[in-house]
Amino acid sequence: MIEVSSGLQVQLQYQRGDFALDVDIYVPSRGITALFGPSGAGKTTCLRAIAGLDPDIEGRITFAGDIWQDSSTRRIVPTHRRRIGYVFQEASLFPHLSVSGNLGYGQRRAAGNKPVDREALLKQFGVDHLLARKVDRLSGGERQRVAIVRALLSDPVLLLLDEPLSALDAPARSELLGCLEQLHAELGIPTIYVSHAIDEVARLADHLVVMEAGRVLSQGSLQATLASGELPLAMSDQLGVVIEGQVIAQDPVDHLIELAFEGGRLWLPQRAERVGDRLRCRIGARDVVLGTSPPAAGSSALNVVQAVVVGIIDAAHPSQCIVRLDVHGTALLASITRRSWRSLALAPGSRVWAQVKATALGS
Amino acid sequence: MAGLSAEDWTAFALTMRLAATVTVLLLLLGTPLAWWLARGRTAWRRPVSALVTLPLVLPPTVLGFYLLLLLGPHGAVGRLTTALGLGTLPFTFAGLVVASMLYSLPFVVQPLQNAFEAIGQRPFDVAASLGAGPLDRFFSVALPLAWPGFLTAVVLGFAHTIGEFGVVLMIGGNIPGQTRVLSMRIYDHVEAGEYLQAHALSLYLLAFSFAALLAMHLLRPRSADRP
Numbered sequence: 358m359i360e361v362s363s364g365l366q367v368q369l370q371y372q373r374g375d376f377a378l379d380v381d382i383y384v385p386s387r388g389i390t391a392l393f394g395p396s397g398a399g400k401t402t403c404l405r406a407i408a409g410l411d412p413d414i415e416g417r418i419t420f421a422g423d424i425w426q427d428s429s430t431r432r433i434v435p436t437h438r439r440r441i442g443y444v445f446q447e448a449s450l451f452p453h454l455s456v457s458g459n460l461g462y463g464q465r466r467a468a469g470n471k472p473v474d475r476e477a478l479l480k481q482f483g484v485d486h487l488l489a490r491k492v493d494r495l496s497g498g499e500r501q502r503v504a505i506v507r508a509l510l511s512d513p514v515l516l517l518l519d520e521p522l523s524a525l526d527a528p529a530r531s532e533l534l535g536c537l538e539q540l541h542a543e544l545g546i547p548t549i550y551v552s553h554a555i556d557e558v559a560r561l562a563d564h565l566v567v568m569e570a571g572r573v574l575s576q577g578s579l580q581a582t583l584a585s586g587e588l589p590l591a592m593s594d595q596l597g598v599v600i601e602g603q604v605i606a607q608d609p610v611d612h613l614i615e616l617a618f619e620g621g622r623l624w625l626p627q628r629a630e631r632v633g634d635r636l637r638c639r640i641g642a643r644d645v646v647l648g649t650s651p652p653a654a655g656s657s658a659l660n661v662v663q664a665v666v667v668g669i670i671d672a673a674h675p676s677q678c679i680v681r682l683d684v685h686g687t688a689l690l691a692s693i694t695r696r697s698w699r700s701l702a703l704a705p706g707s708r709v710w711a712q713v714k715a716t717a718l719g720s
Numbered sequence: 721m722a723g724l725s726a727e728d729w730t731a732f733a734l735t736m737r738l739a740a741t742v743t744v745l746l747l748l749l750g751t752p753l754a755w756w757l758a759r760g761r762t763a764w765r766r767p768v769s770a771l772v773t774l775p776l777v778l779p780p781t782v783l784g785f786y787l788l789l790l791l792g793p794h795g796a797v798g799r800l801t802t803a804l805g806l807g808t809l810p811f812t813f814a815g816l817v818v819a820s821m822l823y824s825l826p827f828v829v830q831p832l833q834n835a836f837e838a839i840g841q842r843p844f845d846v847a848a849s850l851g852a853g854p855l856d857r858f859f860s861v862a863l864p865l866a867w868p869g870f871l872t873a874v875v876l877g878f879a880h881t882i883g884e885f886g887v888v889l890m891i892g893g894n895i896p897g898q899t900r901v902l903s904m905r906i907y908d909h910v911e912a913g914e915y916l917q918a919h920a921l922s923l924y925l926l927a928f929s930f931a932a933l934l935a936m937h938l939l940r941p942r943s944a945d946r947p
Contacts, residue, residue: 408845408849409848410845410848410849435848435853436845436848437847437848437849437850437851437852437853437856440851441849442849443845443846443849445842445845445846449842449843449845449846451843451846451847451861451865452865453864453865462847462850462852462860463850463851466850466851466852466856467851468851507850508849508850511849511850511851517849
């Protein structure tokens with residue numbers, strides 16, 4: 358692969374027991390890149406290597422032109438000189454320090470290149486009222502929010518988040534996901550987000566690296582990578598696409614909003630969205646029904662779009678297949694039975710009507 | 721304190737001086753050693769660990785005997801100290817300090833090693849990611865998180881040095897103000913049939929040891945009550 362001077366380039370080879378890791382990952386210099394895959398795929402191993410926490414892992418890591426690790430010349434920059442912010446899966450606050458002490462730990466050691474707006478960060482993550490608390494008096498969600506703010510206050514050049522939501526209960530998870538979404542819009546540094554939950558990835562990520570069993574299955578922009586349908590077989594129930602568009606109308610009587618995207622329009626349930634908002638929505642492959650003729654007038658389907666069949670992929674169960682569709686330039690995936698594929702006589706190039714049930718992402 | 725003669729007081733003061741000297745020196749020496757034993761990555765850790773714990777099972781007289789040979793005028797160390805103009809160590813306070821340090825070493829190193837091991841890798845990874853270098857991590861993470869271990873090490877090292885007898889007998893002798901410590905003094909009293917004086921000293925030692933251990937248990941945080 359050609360070496361680029363911006364962004365993060367990670368090549369790793371590693372073998373321990375029967376786990377082998379062999380990856381070549383590119384993380385662009387802006388936005389959130391998700392490392393996505395089932396547990397055991399090697400996501401955390403990659404993240405630890407990027408942080409320099411596992412010097413045993415062989416490979417070459419460069420960030421913005423700096424060599425962080427090069428096993429061929431035995432060069433390795435230690436973790437504390439890489440200026441990364443690392444948020445671990447479970448809370449990892451120092452038990453001997455208060456919340457304020459934890460936040461100050463990284464800030465005091467920051468390079469101080471650009472002043473961080475501490476007060477604004479504290480408020481944004483809702484930790485400003487926790488400063489005097491001892492860390493064992495915090496809830497799981499509070500701990501994780503403090504850990505994220507602590508990482509940000511250390512003025513990192515790269516932020517690494519290792520499944521930061523996985524240990525939280527549903528309300529805390531949803532709250533923190535909202536915080537991260539807001540952070541995403543403002544953050545000027547590249548971020549790597551490790552997750553095995555498609556809804557987190559669909560909401561937060563700009564780029565996607567799909568991993569399975571120590572290898573990279575596919576990587577690229579979120580939309581394109583999801584639309585390629587290349588997920589590990591074990592995760593094929595999470596197949597689907599993410600569509601981004603703008604709210605152009607709302608129906609207050611039926612509590613619906615209309616989203617305009619590149620390939621057409623969709624009605625979605627309204628939550629807090631208003632006309633003009635930009636919005637992501639996820640369309641799961643299982644929520645798309647195909648027909649070769651327009652649905653009869655009696656159908657309850659709200660959203661029907663015309664599409665062209667692009668191709669077909671295997672699904673986890675032999676009775677199923679995943680159909681790749683093109684809706685005027687926007688990709689869509691539909692999970693149907695192989696029997697339907699045959700009885701509808703579908704083939705690449707076939708024109709179909711897709712009935713779509715879409716759910717908006719975000720809060 | 722009542723019932724103590726001037727000689728008893730001398731022995732008491734000497735014992736305290738010995739225990740304090742030994743504890744301070746052992747903390748300085750034992751902390752890096754325990755750190756290395758807890759977190760080092762070489763294969764040497766296990767044999768060294770076994771060597772450090774040896775005084776736990778070795779009869780003190782055996783340790784004292786070998787030290788006597790080693791530090792004596794014909795021993796390797798003895799010849800070295802003589803050549804350096806320091807004289808020989810047996811039957812001096814310095815000799816007693818050296819011997820007591822060896823004898824109390826595991827009582828200081830083991831609690832420290834356990835405390836360092838109990839911290840685990842995570843806090844150090846976090847500290848490194850927040851920009852702390854190795855020495856910084858030791859002082860800002862390891863020391864504050866291992867303080868119950870230090871408390872135990874100080875109390876055990878101090879109390880164990882006060883209580884030793886066999887090593888002192890072999891290498892210290894019984895020189896007033898030099899090597900005649902409390903345990904020797906008690907032995908003298910019993911030998912001389914002065915049971916009342918022996919009682920008084922023994923009671924003081926018993927009360928002191930209990931108080932020290934009690935203080936240690938009261939001061940330890942509850943969550944760190946694991947062995």
